[in-house]
Amino acid sequence: MKSRILGTAILTMLLFDNSGLSQSLSGRRAAYSASTSDASFQSLHAFSSSRDRAADADSAAATSAILPAPSTGIPQAIRPFSRIGIDSHVGLGGVGFDVATPLSRKFNLRAGSDFFSYSTSFQEQGANVAIDFRLRSGHASLDWFPFGGRFRLSPQVVFANNNRMQATAVIPPGSTVTLNGQDYVSSATDPLHGSGSVDFRRTSPGFTLGFGNIVPRKRSHISIPTELGFYYVGQPGLKVNFSGSACDPTLPPAIGCQPVMQDAGFQKNLAAFIARNNNNLSYASFFPVLSVGFGYMF
Helix, strand or coil, X not given: CHHHHHHHHHHHHHHHHHHHHHHHHHHHHHHHHHHHHXXXXXXXXXXXXXHHHHHHHHHHHHHHHXXXXXXXXXXXXXXXXXXXXXXXXXXXXXXXXXXXXXCCCCEEEEEEEEEEEEEEEEEECCEEEEEEEEEEXXXXXXXXXXXXXXXXXXXEEEECCCCEEEEXXXXXXXXXXXXXXXXXXXCCCCCEEEEEEEECCCCEEEEEEEECCCCCCCXXXXXXXXXXXXXXXXXXXXXXXXXXXXXXXXXXXXXXXXXXXXXXXXXXXXXXXXXXXXXXXXXXXXXXXXXXXXXXEC
């Protein structure tokens, strides 16, 4: 009886132990399975993140290849007549202004005008002389910037050239005027009056070089242009006219004075005087250009 009770107790303990062992094994298998799942999930997440980062990098590279480079302040393309620049300047031609617009990265089209006036009077060999000097002209230039900077070369055309010098003279009675080496005395009753002018051709070619671009290719809107050159005006034309009466100093006034328009000798000497001075004006065939200004681009 005792042995049967003892055996039953031992069998119960064994069954209990096996059940606990089974539960322990099941718990361990569940923990292992959970641990394995977590590790797999983390590995998959890491792989996915790595793949996403690679895709983002590829996308950024493609975008940077498509998008233009950041602006450096210099436009990538210059469209004709897309901008306007103006300047005011002062120089040998007087005070003037220019208006310019780009044609391409290295070419501008520029046009403008210059104005200058000067008047004075003085006495020369007893004659009262008045002089009026006037400069009025327009110009158009093609500005070429060969190095893409501020230095430029500019062929130009000067048009509507109204440059002119005029002079008048009143020779008081009894005063002497000399033409081609011959002396003439102004009549006491009909004094001599003289007028003269120097004219230039209306249209002339020219060439200048300079520094400064009134249509800057950078962000700046301000420029200080300078210009040096010339334009060809051809042979200036001198015109001289006299009115009144002139007297031969070797003859008495009663017989030695006559209107200059009827005096063949006076007209011959006047023509020789004009020809000689026209020849002296040949050096004025080139008119200099020198100016400095201030420009602004809109």
